[in-house]
Structures are given as C-alpha cells and as structure tokens.
Amino acid sequence: MKRFIALALALVMVLAFAACSKAPNNTDDKYIIINEELGAEQYGIAFRSGDQEVADYMQAAVYELVANGKYAEIAANYDDISDNLIFLADDFSAPESKVDITKAEKRTFTMGIDAEYPPFSYMDDNGEYYGFDVEICKAACELLGWDFEVFGVNWDQKLVQLDSKECDCVWSGMTILDSMTEAGYIISDPYYYNTQVVVVKESSGITSSADLAGKTVAVQLGTSGESLLAEDGDLADLSATFGTLTTCDSFLKCFTELEGNAVDAVFVDLPVATSWVNDKNN
Amino acid sequence: MALSTMILKMLEGFEGTCAIFFLTLIFSLPLGLIVALLRRSKITIVSSITKFCISILRGTPLMLQLIAVAYGPYYLFGISISRNKLIPVVIAFAINYAAYFAEIYRSGIDSMPIGQYEAAEVLGYSKTQTFMKIILPQVVRRILPSMTNEIVTLVKDTSLAFTISYVEMFTIGKQIANSQTSFVPFIVAGVFYYAFNAIVAFVMGKVEKKMNYYDI
Numbered sequence: 486m487k488r489f490i491a492l493a494l495a496l497v498m499v500l501a502f503a504a505c506s507k508a509p510n511n512t513d514d515k516y517i518i519i520n521e522e523l524g525a526e527q528y529g530i531a532f533r534s535g536d537q538e539v540a541d542y543m544q545a546a547v548y549e550l551v552a553n554g555k556y557a558e559i560a561a562n563y564d565d566i567s568d569n570l571i572f573l574a575d576d577f578s579a580p581e582s583k584v585d586i587t588k589a590e591k592r593t594f595t596m597g598i599d600a601e602y603p604p605f606s607y608m609d610d611n612g613e614y615y616g617f618d619v620e621i622c623k624a625a626c627e628l629l630g631w632d633f634e635v636f637g638v639n640w641d642q643k644l645v646q647l648d649s650k651e652c653d654c655v656w657s658g659m660t661i662l663d664s665m666t667e668a669g670y671i672i673s674d675p676y677y678y679n680t681q682v683v684v685v686k687e688s689s690g691i692t693s694s695a696d697l698a699g700k701t702v703a704v705q706l707g708t709s710g711e712s713l714l715a716e717d718g719d720l721a722d723l724s725a726t727f728g729t730l731t732t733c734d735s736f737l738k739c740f741t742e743l744e745g746n747a748v749d750a751v752f753v754d755l756p757v758a759t760s761w762v763n764d765k766n767n
Numbered sequence: 768m769a770l771s772t773m774i775l776k777m778l779e780g781f782e783g784t785c786a787i788f789f790l791t792l793i794f795s796l797p798l799g800l801i802v803a804l805l806r807r808s809k810i811t812i813v814s815s816i817t818k819f820c821i822s823i824l825r826g827t828p829l830m831l832q833l834i835a836v837a838y839g840p841y842y843l844f845g846i847s848i849s850r851n852k853l854i855p856v857v858i859a860f861a862i863n864y865a866a867y868f869a870e871i872y873r874s875g876i877d878s879m880p881i882g883q884y885e886a887a888e889v890l891g892y893s894k895t896q897t898f899m900k901i902i903l904p905q906v907v908r909r910i911l912p913s914m915t916n917e918i919v920t921l922v923k924d925t926s927l928a929f930t931i932s933y934v935e936m937f938t939i940g941k942q943i944a945n946s947q948t949s950f951v952p953f954i955v956a957g958v959f960y961y962a963f964n965a966i967v968a969f970v971m972g973k974v975e976k977k978m979n980y981y982d983i
Contacts, residue, residue: 701850732934747848
C-alpha cells in the first residue's frame with residue numbers, strides 16, 4: 486500500500502510540474518477588485534546612496550523620453566496602468582534637468598526587477614524580461630548610450646542586493662517608503678500613483694474592506710501592503726479585524742491561494758490586481 | 768523595534784518550526800523503516816519501484832516538493848488548497864525525510880553479518896523475531912550518527928516551509944527584517960537554529976551513549 490501511495494505522490498509531483506503553467510479550467514470563478522483607495526502611495530526608482538550622478542542621468546533620460554513622446558508610446562501598450570502615470574498627466578511639467586544626457590559616460594547599467602510583477606516587470610512568453618518599467622529603462626539606457634542588463638532580485642532582499650551591487654537600481658513598481666530615504670537611498674521622482682486594493686472572488690459576497698472581518702487575507706512579503714497591514718502600519722486597525730493574515734513570497738502565490746480557496750482575499754497594488762483580474766476574467 | 772520584542776516575536780514563530788520538526792520525525796521515522804524494507808524486498812518489482820521513488824525524492828529539491836504537495840492537487844484536480852498549511856508542509860517533509868531515512872536504515876541492515884541470521888535460525892528464532900529482537904537494535908545503534916546528521920539538517924530545512932506561506936521562525940524573521948530594514952533578525956534566527964541543533968546533538972549524543980552496550 487505504501488508504495489502505491491509513494492508512487493501516486495511521485496506521479497502527482499511530476500504531473501504538477503507539467504501542469505503548473507496553466508491553472509485548471511474547471512472553475513468559472515470571476516474576480517473583482519475592491520478599490521477604496523487604501524494607502525495612497527507612489528512608485529519610484531531606488532539608487533544606492535552615493536550614486537547621485539547615475540540617478541540624475543537616469544532621471545534626465547526618462548524626462549527626455551517623456552519630452553520626445555517615446556514614454557507615451559510605450560505607455561500606450563499598457564492600458565491597465567496608463568491612467569495613473571504621473572509624467573503623462575496633463576498638468577505635469579518636467580523640472581529642469583541637472584545633467585546633460587549626451588555627456589553620460591559609457592557603462593553597463595543593471596536594472597533590478599521583481600520578475601513576477603506584471604505589467605511593470607515580468608518574464609514574457611519568450612522567456613525575456615519585459616514590462617513597462619523594463620521598456621522605459623531600456624529606452625533610457627539607449628538614450629544614454631549605456632549597456633542595459635536586467636537582474637531579477639529577491640523582492641524581500643531588494644535593498645540588500647542593491648547595496649551589494651548586484652544591480653544599480655531597484656525599478657519594478659516599487660513603492661517609495663520614508664524608511665528608504667532615511668536609510669540613505671536615492672529615490673527618483675515618483676512616476677506612478679498607486680493604491681492598495683483587495684481582490685476577492687465575486688461569489689464570496691465580499692464587497693468592502695469591512696467585510697474582511699474574520700477572513701483570511703494574503704499579502705506579498707516586502708510590499709507596501711505588508712507594511713501597511715503590519716502591527717505598526719497605517720492600516721493596522723483594518724488588519725486587526727482579519728481572521729488571519731498570511732504572507733507569500735510572490736504575489737502570484739497569493740493569487741494561487743485565492744484561486745484554490747486557501748485565502749478569501751488578496752491585498753495587492755492596483756495595477757497588478759487590474760492586470761491579473763483582467764487576465765482571469767477573460 | 769527593541770531586541771527583546773524581536774526575540775519574542777520570533778519565539779512565536781518558533782512554535783511553527785517545532786511543529787514541523789517533531790511531526791516530521793514522528794511520521795518519517797517509521798515510514799522510512801517501511802520504505803527500507805520494501806527497498807530490500809526480494810520481489811524485484813517492489814524494490815525497483817521503491818528505488819525509483821527514493822531517487823525522485825532525493826533528486827528533486829524539497830522546496831519543489833513542498834510546492835507540488837501544496838498546490839499540485841489544486842492545479843491537477845481543482846481540489847481546494849489547504850488553509851492549514853501545516854498539513855502539506857508535514858506531508859512533504861515526512862515523505863522527503865522518509866526517503867533519506869530509508870537509505871540510512873538500509874545501510875544499517877545490510878551491514879549486519881549473515882552469521883547472525885544463521886545463528887538466530889539455529890536457535891529457533893522466526894524471521895520476524897530475528898529482525899525485531901536481534902537485528903534492529905544493533906542497526907539503530909549503528910545508524911545513530913548518520914541519523915543525527917539528517918535530523919540536524921531537518922532543523923535547518925524547516926525554514927523552507929515559507930515557500931508555501933507557512934509561518935515559522937524564519938518567516939517572522941524576514942518580515943521583521945523587511946519592516947525594520949535591519950539585518951539583526953537574521954542573526955537572531957542563526958542563533959536560534961544553532962541553539963536548537965546544539966540541543967539535538969546533545970540529546971542524540973546521550974542516546975548513543977545509552978545504546979553503547981549493543982556495540983559489537
């Protein structure tokens with residue numbers, strides 16, 4: 486009997502790996518996003534302290550992309566996020582550039598990304614790193630004449646990896662936190678307005694954050710959602726009503742748990758939620 | 768965050784670590800013995816199937832097996848993912864460790880001289896009696912050092928349970944490290960694991976001493 490169990494489990498394992506690329510189609514669940522504009526915040530790029538020059542060149546190159554229309558061109562491919570892009574707002578005007586981008590010295594620029602963060606940064610169908618942030622960074626590097634490389638960071642260790650020079654920036658839908666500037670990191674001008682939203686199954690009957698009382702909620706470790714829901718965070722009162730708060734090491738795992746009914750709701754950044762929910766519901 | 772709060776928080780997570788450790792041992796030690804006996808079976812098909820299973824369990828990362836046990840049933844059959852993450856964690860750990868333990872048991876059983884079996888037969892012991900009363904106690908004594916090795920590894924492997932969102936000490940450590948932008952929790956975690964393993968090594972040393980009279 487034991488060997489059959491062992492064999493069956495081995496088979497499950499092998500098949501699971503084969504099947505992991507696609508979620509089962511045996512569910513007609515629809516997903517909804519509850520947006521109560523919880524924890525309004527902004528995305529930015531983090532550079533090492535001391536790398537002011539690199540940060541200035543990159544910032545100037547991004548503004549140049551905005552000025553020459555390339556930025557809007559790239560954003561046009563990302564409907565889910567284009568509304569909240571700060572640089573494309575009607576009343577936005579770029580501050581005067583501190584450096585001349587034509588004078589940038591040739592170098593290799595390694596962009597640190599969370600490779601599981603669509604639509605900002607992810608691995609596309611061809612196995613290449615792709616996404617809004619990646620395209621912008623690539624275009625900016627072209628302007629500066631820098632060699633462009635992408636490095637997938639471990640999100641909850643991103644700043645340690647930045648410090649150890651595994652990458653030259655962290656640029657991947659990263660929320661600007663006060664603690665980052667306090668710790669000496671150079672943060673770019675914010676480029677995206679973000680809020681935290683709650684994703685639930687339509688059939689769950691949850692329609693507001695108040696309905697989450699007693700429920701199991703998942704959040705990704707190292708995200709601003711996690712810090713907001715922490716005991717000393719801004720949304721500590723809300724998280725105190727939850728039954729359980731679980732942390733996953735990637736937001737895709739949070740969503741897998743939601744699909745598999747292990748959690749009732751996922752607390753996540755708006756653009757990621759929009760992109761995932763649109764993908765699921767179609 | 769004060770160091771004492773940090774340690775208290777991580778101690779909470781330590782319960783989760785202990786739960787994995789003890790439950791894994793309780794299930795995998797006997798399971799390993801059964802697997803070892805199947806592996807030594809004279810029926811070729813039984814022993815080769817067992818051998819194949821062991822090779823899979825030893826040849827793939829435990830992290831992958833954790834993901835397979837936790838999410839595999841959902842992706843394959845649409846079965847809901849368990850809310851109590853301890854269940855998939857213990858299943859994956861117990862099966863994985865049973866494979867390692869089985870090989871250790873087997874090495875111990877195979878090292879027994881054939882003369883002992885013959886002597887037991889002459890004295891009128893049945894096969895089961897020979898195994899349970901003569902062979903097994905000596906095997907246990909012989910394999911204790913290798914077992915200690917595996918058990919020490921188990922203590923450290925508990926940190927892998929975070930892969931499927933199970934809360935144990937290292938998960939809490941990571942969370943604190945994140946919110947405080949601090950490296951201290953990792954040092955605390957290191958001290959905890961070292962202390963736990965020092966206790967394991969001490970207990971196993973005592974057991975080894977106690978079983979010394981089996982020495983041949």
